[in-house]
Each structure stands twice: as structure tokens, then as C-alpha cells.
Amino acid sequence: MIRRDVLKSLAALAAIPSAALAAEPGLQLVDTATPFDTDTVIGRARALAAEPYRPRPLIPESWRTLTYDQYRKIWFDSRNALWEGTDVPQRVDVFPPGLYFPQAVALHLVEGGTARRVAFDMGVFDTTDKFPDVQIDDTLGYSGLRLRAELETSGIFQEYAVFQGASYFRGIGTGEIYGLSARGLALKTGDPMGEEFPDFTAFWLETPASGSDRMVLHALLDSPSCTGAYRIEITHGAVLEMKVAATLFARTEITHLGIAPLTSMFLFDDTMRQRFSDFRPAVHDSDGLLIHNGAGEVIWRPLANPTRLQISAFGDRNPRGFGLMQRKRRFSDFNDLEALYHKRPAVWITPGEDWGPGSVTLVEIPADREIYDNIVTYWRPSKPLSAGDEHRMSYSLHWGADPVAATADVPVKVINTAMGGRPEGGQIIAIDFADGDRVPEDLSRVEVLVRSSAGEVSDGIVQRNPETGGPRLAFTFHAQEATLAEFRAQLRLDGEPLSEVWLYRWTAP
Structure with a gap:
């Protein structure tokens, strides 16, 4: 309207x-x-x-x-x-x-x-x-x-x-x-x-x-x-x-x-x-x-x-x-x-x-x-x-601006999602997470969960974003024959959720 x-x-x-x-x-x-x-x-x-x-x-x-x-x-x-x-x-x-x-x-x-x-x-x-x-x-x-x-x-x-x-x-x-x-x-x-x-x-x-x-x-x-x-x-x-x-x-x-x-x-x-x-x-x-x-x-x-x-x-x-x-x-x-x-x-x-x-x-x-x-x-x-x-x-x-009541079990927030093509084919998906007390200094301790309902996704890598101070998860997606894919990604630490669950529906252009 x-x-x-x-x-x-x-x-x-x-x-x-x-x-x-x-x-x-x-x-x-x-x-x-x-x-x-x-x-x-x-x-x-x-x-x-x-x-x-x-x-x-x-x-x-x-x-x-x-x-x-x-x-x-x-x-x-x-x-x-x-x-x-x-x-x-x-x-x-x-x-x-x-x-x-x-x-x-x-x-x-x-x-x-x-x-x-x-x-x-x-x-x-x-x-x-x-x-x-x-x-x-x-x-x-x-x-x-x-x-x-x-x-x-x-x-x-x-x-x-x-x-x-x-x-x-x-x-x-x-x-x-x-x-x-x-x-x-x-x-x-x-x-x-x-x-x-x-x-x-x-x-x-x-x-x-x-x-x-x-x-x-x-x-x-x-x-x-x-x-x-x-x-x-x-x-x-x-x-x-x-x-x-x-x-x-x-x-x-x-x-x-x-x-x-x-x-x-x-x-x-x-x-x-x-x-x-x-x-x-x-x-x-x-x-x-x-x-x-x-x-x-x-x-x-x-x-x-x-x-x-x-x-x-x-x-x-x-x-x-x-x-x-x-x-x-x-x-x-x-x-x-x-x-x-x-x-x-x-x-x-x-x-x-x-x-x-x-x-x-x-x-x-x-x-x-x-x-x-x-x-x-x-x-x-x-x-x-x-x-x-x-x-x-x-x-x-x-x-x-941020009206969600703070509770003890609120995980690390997603603060940005970016997507774009790769010269060699496929899409790069980059998910930035906020920094926080629960984010370890050594990001190698962070476990990565990345799934897709269709196509093929890479395992994903986690690096620290120097501007936000928080972790960035990046992975590659190849659609193959798919025209629609449901993504699910999350950062975990010691077997427990560290971040919010990130969901996204990708559709072919």
C-alpha cells in the first residue's frame, strides 16, 4: 500500500x-x-x-x-x-x-x-x-x-x-x-x-x-x-x-x-x-x-x-x-x-x-x-x-532501535548478509555476526553448521571482520539444476549455539 x-x-x-x-x-x-x-x-x-x-x-x-x-x-x-x-x-x-x-x-x-x-x-x-x-x-x-x-x-x-x-x-x-x-x-x-x-x-x-x-x-x-x-x-x-x-x-x-x-x-x-x-x-x-x-x-x-x-x-x-x-x-x-x-x-x-x-x-x-x-x-x-x-x-x-528484551539466552546476532557471484561460478554468501563476550578470541574453536536443501554448499570458513570485530562466516553455493534452495547456517561453541540460526531462501534470478 x-x-x-x-x-x-x-x-x-x-x-x-x-x-x-x-x-x-x-x-x-x-x-x-x-x-x-x-x-x-x-x-x-x-x-x-x-x-x-x-x-x-x-x-x-x-x-x-x-x-x-x-x-x-x-x-x-x-x-x-x-x-x-x-x-x-x-x-x-x-x-x-x-x-x-x-x-x-x-x-x-x-x-x-x-x-x-x-x-x-x-x-x-x-x-x-x-x-x-x-x-x-x-x-x-x-x-x-x-x-x-x-x-x-x-x-x-x-x-x-x-x-x-x-x-x-x-x-x-x-x-x-x-x-x-x-x-x-x-x-x-x-x-x-x-x-x-x-x-x-x-x-x-x-x-x-x-x-x-x-x-x-x-x-x-x-x-x-x-x-x-x-x-x-x-x-x-x-x-x-x-x-x-x-x-x-x-x-x-x-x-x-x-x-x-x-x-x-x-x-x-x-x-x-x-x-x-x-x-x-x-x-x-x-x-x-x-x-x-x-x-x-x-x-x-x-x-x-x-x-x-x-x-x-x-x-x-x-x-x-x-x-x-x-x-x-x-x-x-x-x-x-x-x-x-x-x-x-x-x-x-x-x-x-x-x-x-x-x-x-x-x-x-x-x-x-x-x-x-x-x-x-x-x-x-x-x-x-x-x-x-x-x-x-x-x-x-x-x-x-533494538526493542527485543535482553535475556540470558540471546545468542550472537547476525548483523549483515551479503551475496554475489564468483568469477569461477557459484555464489559467495557472507554472514557477519556481532562481537560479544561469548565469541572466543580463537575463532578456530567455533564450529560451523551450513546446510542447503538443494544444490551444493562448501563447509564454510570463519574469519574475524576487522571493522565489526565479530566473526564472519563465508561459504560457496553452487545451484547446479536447482531454482530454489533453503539455507540454514549457525555458529556453535562447545556443542552449544553461539549465534542465531540464519535462514535464507535463495531463488534463481
Whole structure:
């Protein structure tokens, strides 16, 4: 989906100091208040699932047909933010409807056990004189919301999370810029009949306590196959934490369910640099899938931009965690002064309970430009949901440069993978590992495991990389007649794992 440029263009006024701006009327609430508690959204989702699916009404055509350039000519005036001019430690902005967002999302403020809807008002937006005339009617509403807080400087509210479009949302640790996205739910991703995109149709925002760095919002999800009630507790910081508790209600049988889905972009890196004529050495929001499986194994799977759609499933039971990482953190890794890919966050997902049997699924879609999100990963349970089933789940998402919680059994990390042809034939694969206390000074003590499902691989050699200080494993691969090969490599010491398990799917050009 082409969404990253829209978020970038709408962020310009989000960090303006409040004192520098004149007074504005602000977001307004309707007079009618309704009771609200922790079961309100669950009850609505349960009742909604008992009815046939009905899509929300479309906003007027004059909004839906806005061009990208026209949509950039309307923006939220941060003087109108929710809680502006109060001692509440958060600010909430709203996004206009239109362009990629043809249906309104209902927003509510929760305080004192009651909820009141946020009314739609064109007056909270600024426009240029090039913004076209658009129809105003009762179908209009906001398309999403942005959260801001005083992250680094008193009086300056910087954004840290956005919810907009289907069930998409994004977060960043302090000082980072937006990259990959999360979703409330994925359905039928990569299936031949097409993917189903559930929508967050309504949000309820709890008023945070004075001095709190925590924000709680509730969301109602709806789609032809199911409904859902979500509670998301967000705590900003150097690593942004989101705690998600969700209850799903199946309208129909769901055989392909994606829990805790992440969506990202990977165009190229050192594994297939030759396919792109570009001054930059790499272009991606994420460079690898990290899995800590239920058996205790830590797997690193570098991402790929294949020439054909490819789907990988990593079977597991009760995974400890998984996520999309961005391990390259230096400017020189990308050499991009505008995109600043080295400041994009990684996201690590930790289940809140045993998830049983299933697989971490990775979908890699061919892409020729960096504007396309072409990477999806999620947990797919083995057991389908039957119509009428209720499914509860919880998990946390941590967004940051290195958000994976440190544990005693974390092995030496893979920090880069490079591939290229040899003049005498075959491919050289070079895997760089980080240095660490467990890496012996004498690398001859390190045992090498290299396997391939097809073709022929050499035994591999381990040498110290003088720049990183860590070991590099290099081996040669001859495809012979193979068009696809699954690689597995690992460094071991004294019969025990020293490094992460490196997995990679090679496909013939």
C-alpha cells in the first residue's frame, strides 16, 4: 500500500509549540454522553457479529476523488488538538477524510465513566487556496488520529503514534521516524481469492491522568468475516510500548487468520544489490524477521525482494516472540539524507499467553519502488475459527532501535548478509555476526553448521571482520539444476549455539 508519503506530508505542524499559536475553537464533543466501561466495546463487537456485515457509508465523491496533491493541501491545525491548553499530558490530532480513506471513523472521548463523540468540524483544518470545493454532509468524519506528548522538550508536543486506514497503526521511539506499520488483524493474506482488510471503525480515548506517559484507547474492528474489540495501552519513551488485549467474534469460518500483523518495505540490500541502479547501498524499513520460538531457538531470516510472490511459514508452538528488525543503524548503511532509513524503528511482538500451535508467516511481494509496502508477517494459528467462535488474545508491541528484551539466552546476532557471484561460478554468501563476550578470541574453536536443501554448499570458513570485530562466516553455493534452495547456517561453541540460526531462501534470478 502507498501510505508512507501521506503520513509524512501530514506531520509538518505536529511539533509546533502551543504558546506560539493563537487560540482556536478546538475539537468539539457532542452533548449526548453514554455509559462506558471495559466491557462496552466487547459488547458492541459481540452484538455486531450476530448481524450481517454492513459496510459503512462512503463519504461524498468530491472527497474520495481528491488527488494526492490536493489531499496535501488540507491539514489539521494543532491549535485545535484535543486537550490543548489543559494540563492533560497528551494531545490528539485528527486527520481529514478523503483520498485513500473513503469512510469516516468515529472518535469518542471517555471521562468519568461516560463517552462523548467528537463532532466533525471543517474548522479544525487549514487549507490552501488550491484545495477544491468539497461537499459537506452527515457521512463525513475524521479518517484517523495522531498522538503527541512532550517527549524531549517541555511545551513541545511531538508525535509518537498514528492510527489511520483500515486497521493500520504506527509507532516510534523518541527521536525516530515512522517506518513499518502494525495492523489490528490480517485475513487471507496472500490467498488467491484476495486479502480481506478489516477496519477500525470507531475509537474511544480515555482521558489520561496528569503527568502520565500512558494513553489508553479502545477500538472496534469490523469486516465481513469477523468483528473485534481492542484495548491498546500505549506508553511513550525511547522504546514505545503498546499492550494489546483483543477479543474476536467470527461471523464466518476463518481458516487464514493473521494475529499481530506487521507490514514493512524492503527494496534491496547487499543480498541483491545488482538488481537496482541506485546511489544508496540499501533501501528498506526492515531488514530481517527475528523469531524466538517456543523451543528456545532464535532465528534470523533476512528479508528478500523476490521476483515472484513467496510465502514462508515457520512452524511453532507457543512462540516467545517475533518481529521485523532494522539492524542497520548508521547513516552510511543507507546514505539517504531524506528518508533516514537508519532511524526507522524495529517492532518486537511478545505474546501475553500461550498461543498454541501455528506458524510465524512471512509474505514477500515483488516491488520495484520504495513507496510500496511489500513485506507482511504475522502469527497464523493452526486451528481455524468457526462461525460464532469467540477468540481472546493479548500481546505487546515494542517499537525502537533494538526493542527485543535482553535475556540470558540471546545468542550472537547476525548483523549483515551479503551475496554475489564468483568469477569461477557459484555464489559467495557472507554472514557477519556481532562481537560479544561469548565469541572466543580463537575463532578456530567455533564450529560451523551450513546446510542447503538443494544444490551444493562448501563447509564454510570463519574469519574475524576487522571493522565489526565479530566473526564472519563465508561459504560457496553452487545451484547446479536447482531454482530454489533453503539455507540454514549457525555458529556453535562447545556443542552449544553461539549465534542465531540464519535462514535464507535463495531463488534463481
